[in-house]
Amino acid sequence: MSTVQKVAIVTGASQGIGAAVAQAYRRHGYAVVATARSIPPSDAPDVLTVAGDLARPGTGAHIVEQALDRFGRVDTLVNNAGVYVEKPFTDYTDADYDLVTGVNLRGFFDVTRSALPAMLAGGAGGHILCVSTSLVDRANARVPAALASLTKGGLVAATRELAIEYAARRIRANAVSLGVIRTPTSPRDPGGALAALHPLGRMGEIDDVVGAVMYLEQASFVTGEILHVDGGQSAGF
Secondary structure, three states, X not given: OOOOOOEEEEEOOOOHHHHHHHHHHHHOOOXXXXXXXXXXXXXXXXXEEEEOOOOOOOHHHHHHHHHHHHHOOOOEEEEOOOOXXXXXXXXXXXXXXXXXXXXXXXXXXXXXXXXXXXXXXHOOOEEEEEEEEHHHOOOOOOOOEHHHHHHHHHHHHHHHHHHHHOHHHOEEEEEEEEOOEEXXXXXXXXXXXXXXXXXXXOOEEHHHHHHHHHHHHHOOOOOOOEEEEOOOHHHOO
């Protein structure tokens, strides 16, 4: 039985879903590289924190370099970092576009492009996991979020493409597609409007997302899958 410790990079890991996912990987014995625009240093020997803005070219490569310098390998990349701006389409500004595409698309591209060679060099395969939204599958007139659909829809398409491109080299690619998840920074929904967006009648919890992520991490025969964690939202009402 191998005693080599696997390594997961988790973006957007300073709070909320990303922080919980990072902790879950640690519980499963992984060393974790946790990154966010602002994140405090860690004294834990199995955790490396790297601060950086993924929208800036070169940040993703720097994160992977730091992971290799500290732990010598990369096995999993969780592309959790994302920006969500909800506006009617014609109200979006150039600054909104640059912000959302910079993090959601440029960030994904930069860090994934660097992580894949590290996974290939290790010879044991790897796993790329992206966080998307069910608005990609089912638009909602009450939720004007075209930039989210544009960017996260791109991640869904790229996830499927990478799954096929790298399957023969033992690298899997999957995604979780989320409904509205209750996090420390999300509205508490006292009137129930957010819960009502889901057929199950409630908001999702962070643990719902963590469970789905860890299922995909351990499901060695699953690749190219977009797992909806959305209370039935993508299926419709």
